[in-house]
Amino acid sequence: MDRLFEPMTLLRGPAWKNRFMLAPLTNQQSHPDGRLSDAEYRWLTMRATGGFGLVMTAASHVQAAGQGFPGQIGCFGDEHLEGLTRLAAGIRAGGAVSSVQLHHAGNRAPKELVGTPVCPSDDAETGARALTLAEVEAVRDDFIAAAKRAEKAGFDGVEVHGAHGYILAQFLSPEVNRRDDRYGGSLENRARLILEVLAGIRAACRPDFQLGLRLSPERFGLVLPEIREVAAEILRAGQIDYLDMSLWDIGKEPMDDAFKGRTLMSLFTELPRGDVRLGAAGKVMGAESAKSLLDAGCDFVVVGRGAILRHDFPERVRHDNAYNSPTLPVTARHLMDEGLSSGFVDYMKNWKGFVA
């Protein structure tokens, strides 16, 4: 268990005091225009004082057209700077390293929020329209501008959201991305946007600005060996400081029959990564599963629902080798005591069996 509480140095930026990262968790608590609310400030700063080494914000859209959820925290305009600055300071005061998760929902943006959503290619299912080449470049530049804004606000870094079928994953998918320009076709072309975003942030922000990437390797038309190849290339290049794999279950087997009989995670822990750090998310609900993730070859542990249930998940693990999250469902009162607003509690009712 002690290893979970060893500090972790990274290639760039501040060391984390332990191996616990708060997962990016959409909570719909910000104002309709994307400015930070007091409720969102409270929710996140409580996780900083609860002992997380790194506190990640919820997915934060880099363009108004990329909004994926009502009440999403924005990073696309200078009107967001004041709230982001307050948040960065609050997380630091709580003792954690801070990061904004940069996001664009692409074809998953609800029509009620953005009008016609955009996508690498026209998409009949969602009614999304293909981005022009100039618009693809604008998406890239807006990811970079949002990172600059997070830097200006005082965040220690950003994580680029390349997971869960949002726009960067849409570009990676041969099913969704049918472009015939330099952003479509070969894997090299489909990975170009994500690589340009990472390189652009690295070039635009200060040298010790900590840069992470989140990937998920399955569903949404992704091809597992391709995502592994992209991850391998990014780890080899050493431009990012950490890779955060969103697996939804750290013990699961790959869906792809060719890889059955081993864990999905092992496909990534076995990649050479130099000093780039690797973490994963998916059902870490207590001390034992957190430890098992390090035993399986990860450097850090990403905690989502366990951190909703207890703001001080890391502290509880530190005091109790056998700590387990409260049994589900929990009451709304319990969640409010753990720093969720009533709106966030309502959102959690979408997760079957979570709220009584």
Ligand SMILES: Cc1cc2nc3c(=O)[nH]c(=O)nc-3n(C[C@H](O)[C@H](O)[C@H](O)COP(=O)(O)O)c2cc1C
């Ligand atoms: C309420 C909720 C909101 C989430 N929001 C985001 C998000 O904004 N960005 C993201 O990359 N993942 C998001 N996720 C996924 C989590 O970051 C995490 O990967 C997932 O919940 C699995 O970890 P867990 O089993 O510890 O919850 C969300 C998950 C939940 C339950």
